[in-house]
Amino acid sequence: MSAGVTFIIVVVAIIMVVGLLLVGAYNGLVRRRIRVREAWSGIDVQLKRRASLIPNLVETVNGYAAHEQEVLENVTQARAGLQQASGPTQSAQADNILTQALGHLFAVAEAYPGLKANENLLELQRELTDTEDKIAYARQFYNTNVSGYNQKLQTFPTVIIGNMFGFRPEEFYEAETREETEVSFS
Amino acid sequence: MSNTDASIEEPVLVYDRISANRHTTGLLMAGFIILIGGIVWLILFLWGLSASVLPGVLRFVGLILIAYAIIASTRIVLSIAGAHEVTKKEEWEFVRRVENLSIGAGLPMPRTWVLEDSAPNAFATGTNPESSHIVVTRGLLEKLEPIELESVLAHELSHIGNYDTRVMTVVTVLVGAIALISDFALRATFWGAGKRPSNRGRNSGAAIVIVLVIMLVVAILAPIVAQVMRFSVSRRREYLADASGALLCRNPDALARALEKIAEDPEPLEAANKATAHLYIYNPLREHKSFFNGLFNTHPPTEERVRLLRAM
Numbered sequence: 001m002s003a004g005v006t007f008i009i010v011v012v013a014i015i016m017v018v019g020l021l022l023v024g025a026y027n028g029l030v031r032r033r034i035r036v037r038e039a040w041s042g043i044d045v046q047l048k049r050r051a052s053l054i055p056n057l058v059e060t061v062n063g064y065a066a067h068e069q070e071v072l073e074n075v076t077q078a079r080a081g082l083q084q085a086s087g088p089t090q091s092a093q094a095d096n097i098l099t100q101a102l103g104h105l106f107a108v109a110e111a112y113p114g115l116k117a118n119e120n121l122l123e124l125q126r127e128l129t130d131t132e133d134k135i136a137y138a139r140q141f142y143n144t145n146v147s148g149y150n151q152k153l154q155t156f157p158t159v160i161i162g163n164m165f166g167f168r169p170e171e172f173y174e175a176e177t178r179e180e181t182e183v184s185f186s
Numbered sequence: 187m188s189n190t191d192a193s194i195e196e197p198v199l200v201y202d203r204i205s206a207n208r209h210t211t212g213l214l215m216a217g218f219i220i221l222i223g224g225i226v227w228l229i230l231f232l233w234g235l236s237a238s239v240l241p242g243v244l245r246f247v248g249l250i251l252i253a254y255a256i257i258a259s260t261r262i263v264l265s266i267a268g269a270h271e272v273t274k275k276e277e278w279e280f281v282r283r284v285e286n287l288s289i290g291a292g293l294p295m296p297r298t299w300v301l302e303d304s305a306p307n308a309f310a311t312g313t314n315p316e317s318s319h320i321v322v323t324r325g326l327l328e329k330l331e332p333i334e335l336e337s338v339l340a341h342e343l344s345h346i347g348n349y350d351t352r353v354m355t356v357v358t359v360l361v362g363a364i365a366l367i368s369d370f371a372l373r374a375t376f377w378g379a380g381k382r383p384s385n386r387g388r389n390s391g392a393a394i395v396i397v398l399v400i401m402l403v404v405a406i407l408a409p410i411v412a413q414v415m416r417f418s419v420s421r422r423r424e425y426l427a428d429a430s431g432a433l434l435c436r437n438p439d440a441l442a443r444a445l446e447k448i449a450e451d452p453e454p455l456e457a458a459n460k461a462t463a464h465l466y467i468y469n470p471l472r473e474h475k476s477f478f479n480g481l482f483n484t485h486p487p488t489e490e491r492v493r494l495l496r497a498m
Contacts, residue, residue, distance in 0.1 A: 042289060130282050137290030140436075145292075 025158045029167055032149040036170050039142040046138050050131045054079040057124045064115035071108050074101040088171040139173045146170045214419050218360045225408055229371050250363055269299035269321050280327055283336045284320055287343045291434055296320045305453040309465035310342035311351050318346045330444055337441035341431035341467050350423045354464055357419050364412040372405040420464040420484045428491055432498055442495040449488040
């Protein structure tokens with residue numbers, strides 16, 4: 001009788017402890033996933049800011065180099081592509097295309113002395129550089145969060161909870177490596 | 187305490203260095219608590235008091251700690267007073283880089299200040315990331331390349347992210363508490379020596395002498411040990427901020443160059459004092475060179491920091 005009671009108490013205790021652990025693991029996963037989403041919105045804000053700078057830029061360049069339509073058209077298209085993209089993989093691709101298009105645009109701008117000295121263009125260039133740096137840092141933060149979440153999702157015991165409740169690994173934001181204007185010391 | 191900074195192993199991965207540093211700081215903090223607990227217990231034991239007065243004693247210690255914390259934070263605020271707050275409009279490079287790094291570290295944007303002093307240096311303060319400040323000197327903005335500036339800012343932001351101001355305030359407070367308790371014990375020993383209860387048997391004279399000697403040694407040594415531990419924690423936090431700063435800006439080499447430049451600069455920083463020295467990226471006060479005096483430095487030797495950064 002008393003042995004039976006002890007047995008029941010032990011079993012109940014074990015079930016409760018395991019239950020608490022599972023709840024903890026579940027909450028941990030949810031928390032990490034929320035962090036990933038928040039970090040993603042950090043990138044998204046900067047991508048939107050970057051896209052919003054483009055029309056003004058195109059207009060400014062158009063004033064000096066109207067016959068460079070192809071380059072301008074590419075930038076406009078790349079911007080539209082970035083605005084339509086959703087999710088890390090698509091957005092990263094679209095952003096890379098925009099970076100390339102902008103590279104061409106600024107290379108072309110080099111040939112127009114009036115354009116090169118344009119206050120508005122310099123200001124836009126500065127803003128774009130700043131936004132690119134911010135995207136790079138937002139990406140770093142996002143990927144750190146994704147890596148933490150994915151790691152948790154693949155290790156015991158959270159892997160069980162993850163499978164049970166259908167948690168999916170998150171995508172990394174892959175972009176070309178950030179290039180800082182490094183001064184060479186010789 | 188045998189771990190001088192030169193003898194730390196070098197885990198290659200920055201992540202490992204960070205966790206190793208956290209670990210050591212935790213051990214040191216535990217050491218502080220044990221030291222305080224030990225002294226209080228020793229006093230109680232030697233006086234033949236029962237443990238029932240312990241809560242009262244601890245409450246007294248707590249009050250001292252709070253008073254100390256208030257004084258410490260006021261001093262830090264005072265040291266900002268010489269600086270003026272800047273926005274992106276005035277200091278584009280400085281403020282935007284702080285913004286970028288905050289995004290990278292996932293921290294709220296600290297307030298940004300410039301101290302008009304030509305000695306290159308920087309410090310961070312604030313008890314939590316939500317209300318934190320980064321102060322740089324004019325000299326830092328003028329003498330460093332943008333990328334080096336960014337690495338220094340990453341170091342400072344890491345101090346904020348690692349709650350170093352809070353850790354150092356707690357440590358300062360604990361050191362103060364130990365000094366006070368020791369002082370109290372010292373005085374009480376001298377005054378109370380004559381009024382010992384004579385319930386220790388015939389050889390109570392010898393017992394009293396032994397008690398006095400132990401008390402004296404403890405009361406004199408404890409504050410010194412506490413100071414050494416405080417500086418050790420401070421140096422650990424510097425290494426930690428170097429490592430996590432390098433991780434944040436992904437450029438340990440730039441931070442190494444910045445440290446060398448700052449170290450080579452001959453100009454003294456007027457605004458610095460002992461209360462705030464541990465906050466700066468580079469010790470604004472004189473660096474002690476010998477091993478023994480090295481125990482009382484707030485910062486590790488620059489060559490060692492640069493060496494570790496270059497090894498990352």
